[in-house]
Amino acid sequence: MIDGVDYSQRYFEDVQPNDELPQVEDLITYRRVIMNPATTWDYFPGHHDPAYARAQGQPTIYVNTMHFLGFIDRMITEWAGPRSFLVRRNVSTLMSIYAGDTMVGSGHVVGTRREEMEGGVRCLVDLELAVTNQHGTPCASVLATVAVPTRAT
Amino acid sequence: MSDLGGTGYDIAMGTYEDAVSMIGHTTPVRFGEAPVNVAMVRHFAAMVRDANAGFWDEDFAAEQWGGCIAPPAMLMTWVMPIEWRPGGALPVPLLTARVPLPGTTFVNASNDTEFFHPIRVGDVLNVSEELVDVSVEKRTALGTGHFVTTCSTFRRQDGTMVARMTNVLFRFGADDA
Numbered sequence: 005m006i007d008g009v010d011y012s013q014r015y016f017e018d019v020q021p022n023d024e025l026p027q028v029e030d031l032i033t034y035r036r037v038i039m040n041p042a043t044t045w046d047y048f049p050g051h052h053d054p055a056y057a058r059a060q061g062q063p064t065i066y067v068n069t070m071h072f073l074g075f076i077d078r079m080i081t082e083w084a085g086p087r088s089f090l091v092r093r094n095v096s097t098l099m100s101i102y103a104g105d106t107m108v109g110s111g112h113v114v115g116t117r118r119e120e121m122e123g124g125v126r127c128l129v130d131l132e133l134a135v136t137n138q139h140g141t142p143c144a145s146v147l148a149t150v151a152v153p154t155r156a157t
Numbered sequence: 158m159s160d161l162g163g164t165g166y167d168i169a170m171g172t173y174e175d176a177v178s179m180i181g182h183t184t185p186v187r188f189g190e191a192p193v194n195v196a197m198v199r200h201f202a203a204m205v206r207d208a209n210a211g212f213w214d215e216d217f218a219a220e221q222w223g224g225c226i227a228p229p230a231m232l233m234t235w236v237m238p239i240e241w242r243p244g245g246a247l248p249v250p251l252l253t254a255r256v257p258l259p260g261t262t263f264v265n266a267s268n269d270t271e272f273f274h275p276i277r278v279g280d281v282l283n284v285s286e287e288l289v290d291v292s293v294e295k296r297t298a299l300g301t302g303h304f305v306t307t308c309s310t311f312r313r314q315d316g317t318m319v320a321r322m323t324n325v326l327f328r329f330g331a332d333d334a
Contacts, residue, residue, distance in 0.1 A: 073230035
């Protein structure tokens with residue numbers, strides 16, 4: 005066990021429609037945006053060059069798609085637990101998160117279902133999430149499906 | 158404008174008709190530069206502050222997944238072109254940047270990804286990208302341009318499809334003020 009890692013697991017039987025995910029807030033400093041090219045190898049200049057971003061009509065550099073996706077994945081597995089598996093997520097980016105902004109994530113359960121698969125049945129939870137900035141401006145809307153374990157064997 | 162050269166983002170210029178004629182084009186399979194690895198996984202997890210045990214605890218990850226896994230969000234990272242190779246071979250840009258259009262820049266609009274298997278440390282991913290659609294000209298707050306839809310299939314070294322991604326990118330030029 006590693007300090008600071010949450011091993012608690014949510015099971016299919018624990019989940020109800022309209023259950024809310026904990027809100028997550030994360031201040032995105034200039035350095036955090038620069039971590040985008042460092043960690044994802046995405047050297048599109050909008051993520052590291054403020055002059056390029058301004059020429060695009062944006063106030064400054066902004067986080068890349070993979071950062072949005074990583075924030076969303078984190079929200080989902082922090083809630084669902086480390087034995088969950090992200091099956092699908094569909095993200096529309098509506099507004100950029102700029103250096104100096106705070107990403108604010110929220111979400112809730114839309115529904116639960118069992119899906120027949122080769123080799124058995126898997127237990128799925130459908131989620132709807134939203135990412136805004138500190139002003140409440142919608143920045144991303146998300147539909148996601150995560151597979152979680154069941155207590156039934 | 159700053160230097161796009163060598164980044165894999167050299168943008169092909171052309172007309173809407175040029176772009177439409179490319180619809181259905183599928184790229185040859187291209188392998189990532191590096192295997193999925195713990196160093197990059199933890200650096201990314203640090204960026205998004207993700208304490209997922211599958212990234213950090215090798216004992217847990219071995220028992221649950223058969224080894225440390227990568228954040229699903231890193232899917233594209235594993236096939237990112239790098240800007241220099243010995244001998245000076247130029248990086249192959251992503252298909253989205255190779256679609257000829259008038260717009261000089263782009264931002265991403267949406268990303269829909271399905272995952273079929275966990276992506277584990279040691280996997281070597283490859284990708285094949287298909288141009289699915291190019292919209293007619295649209296006007297947005299950022300400028301006027303076209304929405305470019307691509308579908309990418311990601312496989313690991315044994316040929317198993319691990320993910321399929323549909324991405325929509327807005328290729329535009331800023332409107333004159």
